[in-house]
Amino acid sequence: MTDLLETEDHPQQIVLEQDGRRVVTMDSARYVDARNTERDVVVAASYIGVLPARLMAPHKPRAVIGHDGGIGKDAAGIQGLYYLEALGIPAAAVDGESAELGNGADHYEAGVISRTNILAENCGVRPGQSVAEAARILLENEPGDVEPGTKIRREVVETSPTGRDVVITDSIIFARPEDKGRNVLVTAGHTGTSGASFLLEFQPWGFICSDGGGGKNDSGTAGLAIVEKEGLAGASVSAKSAAIGDAYSTYHDGIIVACNGPAEKRGVRVGMKAREAAHLLLQEDDAE
Template identity: 80%
Template sequence: MEESVMGDLLESEPHPQEVVVEEGGRRVVTMDSARYVDASNTDHDVVVAASYIGVLPARLMAPHRPRAVIGHDGGIGKDAAGIQGLYYLEALGIPAVAADGATAELGNGQDLHDEGVVSRVNILAEQCGVSPGMPVAEAARRLLATDPSDTEVGTKVRREVVETSPTGRQVVVTDSIIFARPEDRDRNVLVTAGHTGRSGASFLLEFRPWGFICSDGGGAKNDSGTAGLAIVEEHGLAGASVSAMTAAIGDAQSSYVDGIIAACNEPARRRGVEVGMPAKQAAHLLLAEVPTS
């Protein structure tokens, strides 16, 4: 009974919203709380709501299926609770973005729109051209104008070439070694975000990249998160693992940008890779044609 009454109150109370952009029947709408998203925002509105974009606010917004959502990252917080709604909404096919808490006020939708800077995105927002460091106002316009390429439930493959050597070898950032392509074999350095355990080693030996960086999976029992480094070393593969405390497991962009090398094998060391080195530097060194002495 109490739950039903609360639901009735939420629907009957006014929902203060402000339309800041309107183009071709689509709108960017600001509001101070995720609680104010309602049935009027379905599918044609990019909602800029100044709640943190955790799971609870995502649950409030998702039933109305807005075109896209931009919220506040709440300082990210313990267990990244301030942004977990990004992935909840991703699973439902809704692009979502978080703004850096130091750039925008909580509870002030207009400030979030006008002053906010993007800190995190889900893959659907990324497909629309939104990226960290972008002003929220620009992100909202991109979400207004662009449809994500794939909103079906299932694996989304991200792949980006971030460096090319004079000889044509490339550093490729992709979330898992299972996303390797035939052209990577004996040619490209893959920066991925799965663990470097025994099963990871089997995939590495299947695809045989020129070099690789994976996650250490937090180490795990008996250092099983990096056991694959020794396995592939026997086959001459050069590789390293970033610390899961420095980069988000499952997110290869985080591995490349934020990761710090926690372990590496001898073929990687011969190319100059060292523990404590930024992953970006290690990836560059792994491109080497001839192992360094």
């Protein structure tokens, strides 16, 4: 059973209450107001771009779920996820094909999560979850550190019989001592000369980074040749195929556009999916 809250023409519905916290649905981000505080997970059926985020942020809700607006040009439909992240607010976007814009009830009842910011991710929200499930997770869990600064993501996604891991993390600067000579790192920074300096410092068994869009004089992949001289096997994905700075996107969406000789010896090829290339990079150097 739901309670209808009316303020002028800005109706809200409480769809879940638990331990003094609420999940509240509404048809527009404009309807977020003084009724909504840190106790509320707001499900607002506006796109979750920067403008709607600006409308909601001053009220400091516990968390926000909005529509992804089809992602759109320059990912404008979801840019508010990162605006809210910088302000310490967990946020997620609903797949535009799963729920109607401007219909908060449909978002809650039929919506499926397509994107999250790192604070929502830390709470346990994942793409593919129903909005109802994600809202409950945001109601029950804390995001951890919400202060401005770097949030380090790191996940092992594959382990070989030899004990080597494929590790995804957003930058090579987040490599650990145990990665040296052992793990394949799928990261999301560019593969330029400065990236190469970090790769040589941490010496992973293999790596995949972004091509940074190519850049002048192919500077976004210049590091491949630099590290090849030290025997490091690596490849770059197209920034058009995967979001730079997001290693999860690099691993799941990335398409290889460049690789060096040691990576080729392990079977990596241009046009290959990053996940497949990462698996091949686990192999020993004598692999054909």
